[in-house]
Amino acid sequence: MPTEAARTGPASGALLLCRAVPGAVAPVARLLREPIQLTRAGDEWSVLVPEGGPWRDGGEPVDRVVTGWATALAVGAPWPVLALWWDADHAGFMLVSGFRRPVGFVWLGSGVPVGEDEAMRTFAARVGLDPVLDVQALDRLAKPDSAADARARLRGLLAVLARVGVWLPSELAPGEPADRLREAAARRPDSFPIAWPGRGEVAERQTADHSRLGPWMPWIGGPRAHVLALAQVAAGVPLLAWGLWRRSGGWVAAGGLLVTHGALALAYGVTHPRD
Numbered sequence: 098m099p100t101e102a103a104r105t106g107p108a109s110g111a112l113l114l115c116r117a118v119p120g121a122v123a124p125v126a127r128l129l130r131e132p133i134q135l136t137r138a139g140d141e142w143s144v145l146v147p148e149g150g151p152w153r154d155g156g157e158p159v160d161r162v163v164t165g166w167a168t169a170l171a172v173g174a175p176w177p178v179l180a181l182w183w184d185a186d187h188a189g190f191m192l193v194s195g196f197r198r199p200v201g202f203v204w205l206g207s208g209v210p211v212g213e214d215e216a217m218r219t220f221a222a223r224v225g226l227d228p229v230l231d232v233q234a235l236d237r238l239a240k241p242d243s244a245a246d247a248r249a250r251l252r253g254l255l256a257v258l259a260r261v262g263v264w265l266p267s268e269l270a271p272g273e274p275a276d277r278l279r280e281a282a283a284r285r286p287d288s289f290p291i292a293w294p295g296r297g298e299v300a301e302r303q304t305a306d307h308s309r310l311g312p313w314m315p316w317i318g319g320p321r322a323h324v325l326a327l328a329q330v331a332a333g334v335p336l337l338a339w340g341l342w343r344r345s346g347g348w349v350a351a352g353g354l355l356v357t358h359g360a361l362a363l364a365y366g367v368t369h370p371r372d
Contacts, residue, residue, distance in 0.1 A: 109152055109184040110275040111163040113145040114138055114263060117176040119289070125174070126291045129166055134279045136288035138269075139262040145291070146282040149275030152184075159184050160191070160203075167193040177223060179258075181251055181271050188247030188271065190254060194223050202239065204247040210239045225261055248272035 115122045119135050122143045126133055131147050138144035147166070152159040163180040170193075171178040177194035180201075189212070191201035200219045202212035217235040221228065226235070234257045238250050245253070251271035255263060268281035282288050 108272060108274050109159050110149060110271070110273055110278055111147060111159055111180060111182040112265075112269065112271065112278070113147070113163065113167060113170065114179040114181070114258075115143045115145065115170060115176050116141060116178075117143060117174075119143045119287075121176070122170070123289075123291055125170055129169060131166070132279075133291040134282035134288055135291050136282050136285045139264040141262050142264075144265060144269065144282070146269070146278045147275065148279060153275065160187070160189060164191050164193075164199065164201075167191055168199070172196060179224075181254075183247060183251065183271055188251055190220075190251070192220055192223060197223070204250045206247050208242060208246040208250055210241065210250075212239065214239050224258070226257065227260065231257055231260055 118141070119137060122145070123135055126135060126145055129147075131150065133148070134146040136144055136146075147163075149159070151157045151162045159182045163182045167178040167180040172193070172195065174195075177192060180191045180193070182189060182191075186206050187203055188206070189201055189203035191199050193199045200216050200223065202210070202216050202220070204210050204212075214236065217239050218232055221232045221235055226232065235254075238253050238257075248271055255265060255271070266281075266285070268284075269278060273281075283290070
């Protein structure tokens with residue numbers, strides 16, 4: 098059996114930043130079927146620290162897995178999700194916001210940029226950064242710099258995101274292995290674990306959490322409910338099929354989550370018609 102170091106390097110890991118408080122993120126995060134530690138990352142941000150089983154035990158590329166998770170968390174929700182990831186050879190980020198096309202950037206392990214400059218500007222606009230000063234800082238991250246490796250680039254990105262309220266403690270800095278990050282997150286006083294509750298508990302949890310799941314439970318969301326439910330199913334089916342074909346747990350989770358919630362929304366609309 099290959100070791101983690103042989104598969105993805107000794108320091109593979111990821112962080113998922115959501116622009117929402119932990120209480121809003123937790124009900125959706127449970128449905129990713131991944132052990133996660135959830136804590137604050139600023140007044141209006143949360144950070145999910147996954148165990149990383151799909152890339153540690155299943156050999157999937159970490160970027161593919163976390164992009165699928167970010168899609169599952171963000172599509173149909175009012176908050177954007179920023180996935181930060183790294184392995185032995187690369188590091189990068191991916192921002193997912195609603196049904197928009199995701200935007201991201203990648204660096205080689207040495208820090209050499211391999212993304213498009215325009216991606217940084219699109220990223221800045223979607224997050225709400227200053228179009229002049231902050232974009233200049235992001236542009237520097239997209240230029241060659243022999244003194245900055247890929248992990249330093251991600252830390253530089255977080256420094257810019259401090260302008261929109263992102264704050265991560267030093268022990269959750271990108272570049273550490275997933276297990277070490279989860280241990281560090283668990284020691285924080287406002288942190289709590291997230292786990293898949295099992296099929297028998299899903300409906301009960303969804304009912305109990307409905308007030309916090311408005312974006313993801315469109316049957317309580319007003320006249321746009323039917324349209325949003327159809328959009329979730331339409332987006333989820335190809336993601337689920339592609340994930341099964343590629344045997345990618347991250348994309349299977351994303352597609353399955355979208356299809357499940359969209360189908361439940363449509364069923365609810367039939368059994369509980371509005372006056």
